[in-house]
Amino acid sequence: MVEVIEESIGKDGRKVIKVAKEYLIAIMKDLKSQGYDHLSLITGIDRKDKLEVVYHLHNMKEDKYLVIKTETLDERVPSLTSLYSSANWDEREQYDLMGIVFEGHPNLKRLFLPESWVGHPLRKNYDLSKVQYINMDENGDDYATFDPGDGW
Amino acid sequence: MLKEDSESANGNKWVELNMGPQHPSMHGVLRLRVKLDGEIVKECEPIIGYLHRNAEKLCELDYYCDATVYFDRMDYVGAMNMEVGYLEAAEKLLDIPPPERAQWIRLIMAELNRIAAHLVWTGAFGLDLGMLTPFFYCFAEREKIQRIFVDISGSRQQLNYMSIGGVYQDINDKIIYDIEQFIDQFPKKLEDINKTFIKNDIFISRNKGMGILEPEVALDYGVTGPMLRASGIDYDIRKKEPYLMYDKVNFDVPVSYKKDNLARYLVRIEEMRQSIKILKQAIKKIPDGPYFNPKAKKPLMIRLRGDGDVYARTESSKGEFGVYLVGDGGVKPYRVRVRSPTFKNLSVAPVLVKDQMIADLIAILGTFDLVFGEIDR
Known part of the structure; x- marks a missing residue:
């Protein structure tokens, strides 16, 4: 039914x-x-x-x-x-x-997008002004940061 | 990038191989993670997203009339077809039908671009199989179409020629003369190009019976376009759900029941012949009249408001190109969703290349007609 x-x-x-x-x-x-x-x-x-x-x-x-x-x-x-x-x-x-x-x-x-990306871009409340930086750690996994830091 | 894998079948070690994203025989930025048993592909996983720009979000941030720019950059070898696809949806949503003359001009440009896109594919497919010569023949012919596009729009690839309500600029006698010249000389050139392929024994033996795509599998994975027609399903949106003026021209839809690489090649070659047939009729049928709907004139353009949702499908050179447009009564689209044909076509790749040789993987993927601007959007 x-x-x-x-x-x-x-x-x-x-x-x-x-x-x-x-x-x-x-x-x-x-x-x-x-x-x-x-x-x-x-x-x-x-x-x-x-x-x-x-x-x-x-x-x-x-x-x-x-x-x-x-x-x-x-x-x-x-x-x-x-x-x-x-x-x-x-x-x-x-x-x-x-x-x-x-x-x-x-x-x-x-x-x-990379696995560690924060948020879902097509949502209406997604903050477009925030820039994300994707880095790689020793094991080859990626992680996201919000400040440029070294290497960017 | 070789990596020994611990998985083993019947005592043999499987090797994991990363192909791409910067690989000479990969079209655009495709990356494949392939597991090999000797030279036999056991598993294949396409990894995409290297050209992702989120065009759907970018369209939401702009007015309805601005989105054609992002659509040009999707399938960049067939930009006219992309614009037609978007405008079919947008004009239905905003209720601004283009005048008849604009529709005929759009049809001519879409068919010219279909030939250009198929020529790029034909040349690149030859390169994949180690044939250098046809590439130059194909691009010499494509150049003639590009010249026409430069004349009408001012640019070669990101054309932005069509806009809501019509086309950017009317065509004149010189352009009609150029198109007629192209139509006259192209069929003979196409046969020459075709001969370099089908009279080549190596080409035939590498493609005949390779990469069999069963029609049930194709439907299950959402495959459309020349790939579906090469699997024996007669489906062309130009015939079944005519848009523009396709119901006023006479043409045939090529279908092959052989389901292999060679069938996909032959279907695309025949499609070019049919496009010429359409162009020959269309060039005589262009009526006089306005080429732009005055309701969408320049200053008024950004004030267009749309409400409700519309899904429009068109037949691009790769397959069913659909645009789902949702409006909320404002001047900007609420949601734009693009059905890109090669995105769906690529998802069937792991089924096709399983238990094939690694050299054949390149040939099989070559017949997919991958354009990454469209897959990653």
């Missing part, structure tokens, strides 16, 4: 379905069996009081497009890597830049 919060047509003419994040895996499984074999894009949007995650699904054979939206208050969303392999890098990217934790992801590391 999947509970749909809202169903509408977006400005670009695509069907949008809003679901609670508890039902996300169930509805995605259902859609995949209906022929939506291509997970095109995962987007995280910072709505200040909550995070919104948007999934663009595509049915290649019948050429149908579907947008699934879900919201989270605690930065946590179930991972879709068990259903779509393309979710792997997309979820890592959204974790890296937006700070959404995808529960059940096998390798949830930062994709673009």
Whole structure:
């Protein structure tokens, strides 16, 4: 039983379905069996009081497009890597830049930024004036500092 | 950078090898962490982010009309296609349709740039396999397209030619003459370039049957563009969800069912022929009229406000280029999300190169058409 919060047509003419994040895996499984074999894009949007995650699904054979939206208050969303392999890098990217934790992801590391980077740049409260410096310690691991120090 | 690894399978020691980010045969700044059993690749992990600038955040900090600058720098060999992709989304969100003449000009420029991008790929793919000669043929042809771009926009790569509501500058008779000249002489040159590849036994034997990409795997990993069409799935957004004026021109979508490196090469060559076919029709169909929507004139441009969310997809030379634009009613976009085709295409690399020779890894990755401005954004 999947509970749909809202169903509408977006400005670009695509069907949008809003679901609670508890039902996300169930509805995605259902859609995949209906022929939506291509997970095109995962987007995280910072709505200040909550995070919104948007999934663009595509049915290649019948050429149908579907947008699934879900919201989270605690930065946590179930991972879709068990259903779509393309979710792997997309979820890592959204974790890296937006700070959404995808529960059940096998390798949830930062994709673009160094592992020790402080903060998630696409958040609206991210301080752009602060400059970060990435250094390397004896073991080859990186760490971030906020003052230039030696070597910079 | 060799490192002996303790992991061993059937008594052999695996060696860990770091390729890149500054490796002559890596396109851009790709780094691969490869585990080798002798010469056989057992594991491969692409590590990206060396060219990361966070263009999505930069777009949020500027007005809607300024973002084309950042899109030029994504796929820098196919900048016109990137601009088309962004403007498709922005114009839908801001509700400023470009006039018909501007759409035809955009179509012509996008197709010219598709040929230029495929020529860069063809030349670089030859270099990957040790063929130096076709590289010069390809770049000589690309130079003719670059000259046209210099004439219309004033720059060679970061063009910034299109803007919200139309194009920056109208095309004149000289440019139409130049394009016609290019269309006339290019098909013969393309056959010459093609001959240097397919009449080469070494090229054929290194690519035939190599790097098989099954269609189910391709869909699972989100692969699009020529790579998907070379795996036997007939999908081209220009046909299925026509944007600009692609529904008014007649062209075919090349598909191959062989799924290997050679298929990806042949699909791209045929795509160039089809682009010429499109250009031949388009150059005759340009109507008279304005090339710019007056609603988006220069001083008014920064006051454009957008609300709601729009996802627009276009077919760039690499695959499905999508822009998801969210507005909150202000003069700046609230969120810009880019679906870059090569980002998804690269994620399938570990599957393709597993249990192949290390020399073939270069050939297989060569067929991906990687451009790092777009992957790292």
